[in-house]
Amino acid sequence: xxxxxxxxxxxxxxxxxxxxxxxxxxxxxxxxxxxxxxxxxxxxxxxxxxxxxxxxxxxxxxxxxxxxxxxxxxxxxxxxxxxxxxxxxxxxxxxxxxxxxxxxxxxxxxxxxxxxxxxxxxxxxxxxxxxxxxxxxxxxxxxxxxxxxxxxxxxxxxxxxxxxxxxxxxxxxxxxxxxxxxxxxxxxxxxxxxxxxxxxxxxxxxxxxxxxxxxxxxxxxxxxxxxxxxxxxxxxxxxxxxxxxxxxxxxxxxxxxxxxxxxxxxxxxxxxxxxxxxxxxxxxxxxxxxxxxxxxxxxxxxxxxxxxxxxxxxxxxxxxxxxxxxxxxxxxxxxxxxxxxxxxxxxxxxxxxxxxxxxxxxxxxxxxxxxxxxxxxxxxxxxxxxxxxxxxxxxxxxxxxxxxxxxxxxxxxxxxxxxxxxxxxxxxxxxxxxxxxxxxxxxxxxxxxxxxxxxxxxxxxxxxxxxxxxxxxxxxxxxxxxxxxxxxxxxxxxxxxxxxxxxxxxxxxxxxxxxxxxxxxxxxxxxxxxxxxxxxxxxxxxxxxxxxxxxxxxxxxxxxxxxxxxxxxxxxxxxxxxxxxxxxxxxxxxxxxxxxxxxxxxxxxx
Numbered sequence: 001x002x003x004x005x006x007x008x009x010x011x012x013x014x015x016x017x018x019x020x021x022x023x024x025x026x027x028x029x030x031x032x033x034x035x036x037x038x039x040x041x042x043x044x045x046x047x048x049x050x051x052x053x054x055x056x057x058x059x060x061x062x063x064x065x066x067x068x069x070x071x072x073x074x075x076x077x078x079x080x081x082x083x084x085x086x087x088x089x090x091x092x093x094x095x096x097x098x099x100x101x102x103x104x105x106x107x108x109x110x111x112x113x114x115x116x117x118x119x120x121x122x123x124x125x126x127x128x129x130x131x132x133x134x135x136x137x138x139x140x141x142x143x144x145x146x147x148x149x150x151x152x153x154x155x156x157x158x159x160x161x162x163x164x165x166x167x168x169x170x171x172x173x174x175x176x177x178x179x180x181x182x183x184x185x186x187x188x189x190x191x192x193x194x195x196x197x198x199x200x201x202x203x204x205x206x207x208x209x210x211x212x213x214x215x216x217x218x219x220x221x222x223x224x225x226x227x228x229x230x231x232x233x234x235x236x237x238x239x240x241x242x243x244x245x246x247x248x249x250x251x252x253x254x255x256x257x258x259x260x261x262x263x264x265x266x267x268x269x270x271x272x273x274x275x276x277x278x279x280x281x282x283x284x285x286x287x288x289x290x291x292x293x294x295x296x297x298x299x300x301x302x303x304x305x306x307x308x309x310x311x312x313x314x315x316x317x318x319x320x321x322x323x324x325x326x327x328x329x330x331x332x333x334x335x336x337x338x339x340x341x342x343x344x345x346x347x348x349x350x351x352x353x354x355x356x357x358x359x360x361x362x363x364x365x366x367x368x369x370x371x372x373x374x375x376x377x378x379x380x381x382x383x384x385x386x387x388x389x390x391x392x393x394x395x396x397x398x399x400x401x402x403x404x405x406x407x408x409x410x411x412x413x414x415x416x417x418x419x420x421x422x423x424x425x426x427x428x429x430x431x432x433x434x435x436x437x438x439x440x441x442x443x444x445x446x447x448x449x450x451x452x453x454x455x456x457x458x459x460x461x462x463x464x465x466x467x468x469x470x471x472x473x474x475x476x477x478x479x480x481x482x483x484x485x486x487x488x489x490x491x492x493x494x495x496x497x498x499x500x501x502x503x504x505x506x507x508x509x510x511x512x513x514x515x516x517x518x519x520x521x522x523x524x525x526x527x528x529x530x531x532x533x534x535x536x537x538x539x540x541x542x543x544x545x546x547x548x549x550x551x552x553x554x555x556x557x558x559x560x561x562x563x564x565x566x567x568x569x570x571x572x573x574x575x576x577x578x579x580x581x582x583x584x585x586x587x588x589x590x591x592x593x594x595x596x597x598x599x600x601x602x603x604x605x606x
Contacts, residue, residue: 055118061475062465121262139331154221155368161248164198203338218361242272278453288321543589
């Protein structure tokens with residue numbers, strides 16, 4: 001049965017006489033008016049742009065040689081800026097005006113698993129019409145935290161990573177609880193919090209308690225790992241968030257809270273989440289404050305607990321995002337927590353940014369009470385013990401229901417750990433008995449009762465590649481194997497270390513003499529010295545090769561302009577905004593062996 005609560009104001013007014021009601025109502029009105037006049041410390045947050053203007057995130061297929069990869073980047077005039085090493089995702093810097101063209105070329109290259117823009121996520125802050133309470137943490141009683149504390153108050157061996165704006169480590173309620181972390185925005189170890197958002201999130205999770213000061217955290221015995229990813233406006237690039245999630249997985253975190261949300265899906269974010277999940281971490285994220293059902297990320301990634309926000313009466317906050325990607329609901333209106341405010345050190349704010357750490361805090365309590373729990377067990381217990389709200393069963397507004405700390409702790413204490421079931425693995429391509437040559441894509445289907453964390457491909461008993469993405473796809477260059485029979489075997493692993501081995505697949509490698517002949521390319525129109533004046537000038541290219549042309553790139557004035565897989569492409573060049581004077585055209589043709597042939601340089605005038 002759904003459990004409902006009266007509104008906070010009704011509950012507060014019921015303890016006094018009519019005269020006291022009027023006094024409290026008047027005080028509340030004055031307080032709220034003063035707050036609105038000053039404004040929330042987060043209210044000036046600027047809307048986040050959708051993408052970084054000059055970044056592309058690229059993941060090569062498992063098995064691609066580094067030299068091949070760097071040559072590909074060089075051909076596209078893309079500079080590798082960084083590597084998310086745990087994910088094998090490359091952060092490329094490209095000219096902003098060439099981003100779309102380079103992105104298309106890389107996305108269609110057979111050596112690339114995915115290429116995408118580097119999205120931007122913004123912090124989920126208080127809505128413009130905030131509702132504040134009088135100064136007590138109503139959310140704790142609402143999720144039955146006091147009853148849960150009779151079982152466990154958190155352990156210092158359980159670390160919660162806060163991927164956010166940093167943390168004020170010298171706050172009276174956080175002193176001694178904040179570990180050294182990292183700043184992926186500035187690439188240094190300064191994790192101080194100029195915005196205050198991460199400090200508020202951290203206080204909800206693990207503020208020191210039973211000390212006669214300030215607020216009480218949900219898992220007050222746990223520690224905080226601060227990982228700063230936002231700039232001064234509260235926005236963070238997906239590459240920084242992915243790096244932070246990976247960092248948390250490698251630096252002792254058991255739970256990750258990400259109170260950030262972006263509107264674009266991302267294979268890079270999913271890869272980072274998969275990496276953390278493979279290391280048995282629980283990942284919690286805010287559903288967003290857009291008030292609609294459009295997915296927000298990383299909450300909408302697989303293996304992430306997306307959390308919506310509740311009012312004091314267990315209704316969905318009007319500004320809370322929702323959808324099929326959410327897992328749980330938690331209080332999100334008027335949540336009092338630690339603040340960077342010099343005047344008081346505490347503040348009340350609203351948003352899914354503050355409902356997410358409530359769930360993260362409960363997850364930390366569960367891991368403290370039973371360290372043997374797997375992440376999938378923690379998620380399952382959270383969902384099955386939640387208080388059902390709205391329509392019976394799962395729904396898109398409340399997920400599985402409102403988090404219930406006490407029932408979740410009971411489930412954690414009574415649960416037994418130990419996943420002993422190995423995954424299954426099957427090589428689906430190439431098929432047994434087939435003949436292969438050149439670069440071959442090897443696809444593996446893998447499944448597990450909990451979740452597959454990685455798949456390895458072996459060729460004739462030698463490890464050829466490891467993939468941690470759910471696509472389980474490998475790029476195998478058969479030139480490294482002798483002609484004749486080759487045996488392929490895949491091994492799948494889960495978080496508990498169980499390994500499942502596929503049936504072997506025998507294929508025949510049949511490569512001819514290595515192709516070292518580059519293609520030829522010729523710009524047939526316009527001719528050298530021609531004058532262009534049309535607003536849309538056609539550029540005709542013809543390319544030939546002894547085996548076959550796979551791609552033709554056109555460069556104008558030395559800059560990449562466009563790409564085509566045709567051997568006789570026709571490019572359209574909008575010369576309407578081109579400066580007067582001379583301009584150079586040159587085409588480059590490529591074959592499957594990676595040989596490159598350059599056309600003549602054609603100079604035209606406008």
